[in-house]
Amino acid sequence: MTLLTAFQILLYRYTQQEDIAVGVPIANRNRSEIEGLIGFFVNSLVLRTDLSGNPNFRELLSRVKEVALAAYAHQDLPFEKLVEELHPERNLNQNPLFQVAFALQNAPMSALELPRLTLTPWQFDTKTTRFDLEFHLWEQESNNGLWVDNSGGISGFVIYSTDLFDNATITRMLEHFQILLEGIVANPEQRIANLPLLSEPELYQLLVEWNNTQVDYPQDKCIHQLFESIVEKNSDAIALVFKEQQLSYQELNVRSNQLAHYLKKLGVKPEVLVGLCVERSFDVIIGMLGILKAGGAYVPLDPTYPPERLKFMLADAQVPILLTRQRWIERLKNDSSQTICLDRDWEIISQEKEDNLKSEVTVDNLAYVIYTSGSTGKPKGVQIEHRALLNLVFWHQKAFVVSSIDRVTQIAGVAFDACGWEIWPKFNSCGDAIAMS
Secondary structure (H helix, E strand, C coil): CHHHHHHHHHHHHHHCCCEEEEEEEECCCCCHHHCCCCCCCCEEEEEEEECCCCCEHHHHHHHHHHHHHHHHHCCCCCHHHHHHHHCCCCECCECCCCCEEEEEECCCCCCCCECCECCCCCCCCCCCCCCCEEEEEEEECCCECCECCCCCEEEEEEEECCCCCCHHHHHHHHHHHHHHHHHHHHCCCCEHHHCCCCCHHHHHHHHHHCCCCCCCCCCCCCHHHHHHHHHHHCCCCEEEEECCEEEEHHHHHHHHHHHHHHHHHCCCCCCCEEEEECCCCHHHHHHHHHHHHHCCEEEECCCCCCHHHHHHHHHHHCCCEEEECHHHHHHHCCCCCEEEECCCCHHHHCCCCCCCCCCCCCCCCEEEEEECCCCCCCCCEEEEEHHHHHHHHHHHHHHHCCCCCCCEEECCCCCCCHHHHHHHHHHCCCCCCEEEC
């Protein structure tokens, strides 16, 4: 009962299921009159245990004891008859009622001695399995018949389906079972969810190695400031290609600077949201960089979205300023924001200074707010800080080895998060252009 309780705790910890049924073979020789009879009396019992409420080990052991004693009292009922009466849903690849078996061979064994003959156990591999998993244990005693073990204790073997488990998994499971037993002996009052299960190397891997996610990347500059550093080194390199047009890094920097100065005069600063609703073109990148350089955070809006969604996003974000083009004015029908058309108003914007701005923005400020699809309910604006964007950019560059000889095709819509994935890593590796397809 103690070993079975520990085994069911193991299954509970692996599966988080609180209702566990385990099959247990029983000798079914519960009367002295049949002890001497030759024949196969073995039957299968289904021991179903309730592990709910996170009991301590002693409490769960009492539950298992009650279930086991009740099952032993009815061990004469053939398993086949039980299945016949219950009519469980049958499946050709599963045993009915239970798929995991547990057995403890604890019947006394006398030493078998034959003249001029030495007997030793024969280790063999079982080629078939009746269940998904079988745990077979037996008590060892010194010089006990065939099973000689000078250390005593408990030994066993596991039979498992190779469609479900591999050797390494079962080896790890046995190690967890042993650690669990040691924890039970050390503290039987411990709650079953808190009993130790992992080895020291596994604990170290889980708590230290897998949590050691710190990476080195610049945290004193924002994404647009890193772009400006690239411009200083590669001012004449082509940054953008759109149809037959192209922009160098210097030209892109100048246009975004002019927009940034213009926006700053309108009150754009850290944490101020600016809507950006333009089709795929140079204006996408100029708009993003201009907003970031002014210190604000952009809210990308896809002009091809339904008008109702665009109206909702503008109202929900409450952007004080909206950048767009004349062709989308009627579709947006926005009265709550100051609307700037990058095509109509560019003559005024181009009169602003061309130099980089000194911004108060830090990596803790917002870079952009992007809206979810709303497929599970109302769309939500997800706030992305510069720090998170930098983390993504430098991971992307490292994982995909982005270099100056690479080109990137900007395919995603402006309001889809993959848009940032396509744009920013390339702009911080310098070199060839982003193609606006």
